Amino acid sequence: MSAAAPAKRLYIKTYGCQMNVYDSERMADVLAPLGYxxxxxxxxxxxxxxxxxHIREKATEKVYSELGxxxxxxxxxxxxxGAMTIAVAGCVAxxxxxxxxxxxxxxxxxVGPQAYHRLPELIARSHRARGERLAADFAPQAKFDALSSERxxxxxxxxxxxxxxxxxFCTFCVVPYTxxxxxxxxxxxxxxxxxxLADQGVREVTLLGQNVNAYAGEGGLAALIRRLARIEGLERIRYTTSHPRDMDEALIVAHAEVPQLMPYLHLPVQAGSDRVLKAMNRAHTAESYLALIGKIRAARPDIAxxxxxxxxxxxxxxxxFEATLDxxxxVGYAQAFSFKYSRRPGTPAAALPGQVAEDVKEARLHRLQALLDEQQRAFNAAQTGRTLPVLFEKPGRRPGQLVGRSPYLQAVHAAAPERLIGEIVPVRIEGAAGHSLAGVLEAGPESA
Structure with missing residues (x-):
């Protein structure tokens, strides 16, 4: 019997958002049959x-530095x-x-983000030193149709x-173009x-989209969530990233009625000033955003x-800027992401007058982040003394410790046996830090 050929080795470096994490996983999937x-x-x-x-400033130059x-x-x-093949994928591509x-x-x-399903073909063509080398203009349906259903x-x-x-078409964003x-x-x-995924032991899925709540299947995202909630073994559902314009009544009601839908919502506002929001082309106002938050909290009072x-x-x-702080x-955020504005070539905002000095941006970001950090610590501290259902995901840094997530997406550390990975276990929270919680298993058969 001849020895099996050695596996080809694949290295993927992922920049940016959860969508890219997902895309990288699927690239590995489509390349596995080729022996990678x-x-x-x-x-x-x-x-x-x-x-x-391609979202952040200097993203392209970082790619070229890496390529060097x-x-x-x-x-x-x-x-x-030997030989090495180098491919650039995603939004910079x-x-x-x-x-x-x-x-x-x-x-x-x-390889553009809608064409990575063609990587095997393109690699074969590249190895033969002929054929197309650029695949950036394909419809997403073709990509998903070509991907194996196996993950x-x-x-x-x-x-x-x-x-x-x-x-x-927010004026600061390249996503509609890439x-x-x-x-x-x-x-x-x-x-x-x-x-x-559920058949392979996945207990929680996070539904992804650039504007995930713009999902246009029959019944919208709310109907899709209700459909997925019927899958045996799938205990938790999350989604990101949302736009306030697409947060419809059905989705708000789903937060009240679907127990698998976790009480956590990422709903970017970007700014608290109507003047700035208009310049950003966000199509919502501070008042409408606050009213929307009120409706969501009325439906699900404990939502983070x-x-x-x-x-x-x-x-x-x-x-x-003071309006943003207000x-x-x-709102009182459980967590948030904040950035200095960065000019993206080709976006309308890059050519706007009144570009803010870097030191002013830095000072404002520091003030905003201090407030957001204070709110996150307060939200975490408020969990102390509560018993939360925690989905344990992996071993922690310390021997005998597991790490999981609360319904509010907080990392939770607790002493627990590894057999509880993949289980949702009641954990009494005894301590809180800025970005995580510490707890102990509630007494019961699962803690023995």
Whole structure:
């Protein structure tokens, strides 16, 4: 019997959002039949994929810096008689296209976010040194139709893309240009993938989309959530990222009526000033956002609200920033993400007058983050003394410790046997820090 051929080694570096995490997992899936196994070291890889994000300032230059290092690794492999294929995927690939290969000839493939299902074909063509090297203009339906329904989840939680693209055209954002128009997967395909995940031990799924609550299947996101809630073994459902414009009544009611839908909502507002929101083309006001939060909390009083904020948007005055602080104080966020505005080439905001000085942006971000951190600590501290159902996901850093998530997405550490991984266990919270909780198992058969 001849020895099996050694596995090819695949290294994927993922930048940015949960969508890219999901896409990287699927890239590994489509490449597995070609014999590619993941490695944690780029210098050990036969194929290196940079799955890029285009949201933050200097994202493109970071990619080119990384490519410069990979060029040296590729040359070293070639000198030793080996070979390395370098692919750039994701949103920078979509935005930059052939310019990437012009600037860095070491790159073999450029693959946009709707075309990674064609990686096997493109790699074969590349290895034959012929055929197309650029695949950035394909519809998302073709991508999902080409992907195998089989996934190999790495744990008891998993991401599940249900919607891609964006039609909102916020003036600071490149997503409508790099991910295309809003598109929703068929509910049947999503349900099949969720069932397969549940059969493999996944207990919680997070539904993903650039505007996930714009999901346009029959009945919208609320109907999809109710459908997935019927899957045996699937105990928890979350979704991200939402837009206030798409938070409809049916979805709010689902938070009140579907026990599998966790009491956590990421609903970015971006700013508390109507003047800034209008310049951002957000199509909601501070008042309408606060009214929406009120309706959601009326439906699910214990819901934890998360958000996104941008400080220093062009034209933002001190009074506008103070309005953002007022918004934060009124809502009371369980957690939030905040950033300095960064100019993205090709977006309308990049050409706006009134660009805010970097030191002003830095000072405002510091003040905002101090307030948000204070709120997150207060929310976590409020859990002390409560008993929360915790889904244990993995071993902790200490021997005999497990780490899981509360319904509010907080990390929870507790002494527990490894057999409880994948189980939802009542944990009495005895301590709180800025980003996590500590607890002990409630007495019961599962704690023995």
């Amino acid at each position: 196994a993941l490695t944690e070291r780029p210098d050990d890889a036969d194929l290196v994929v940079l799955n890029t994000c 290092q990979l060029k040296r690794l590729k040359a070293a492999r070639g000198a030793d008689g 979509q935005a930059e296209g052939e310019e990437i290969m012009r600037r860095q000839p070491a790159v073999d493939l450029v 190999r989840p790495s744990g008891v939680t998993a991401f599940l893309t249900v919607q891609e693209g964006c039609d909102k 991910r295309g128009a809003e598109w929703s997967r068929p509910a049947e395909a999503i349900e099949a993938e969720a069932c397969a 609200i998360s958000g996104d904020f941008i400080v220093g948007f062009p034209g933002e005055r001190e009074a506008d 918004m934060v104080r009124e």
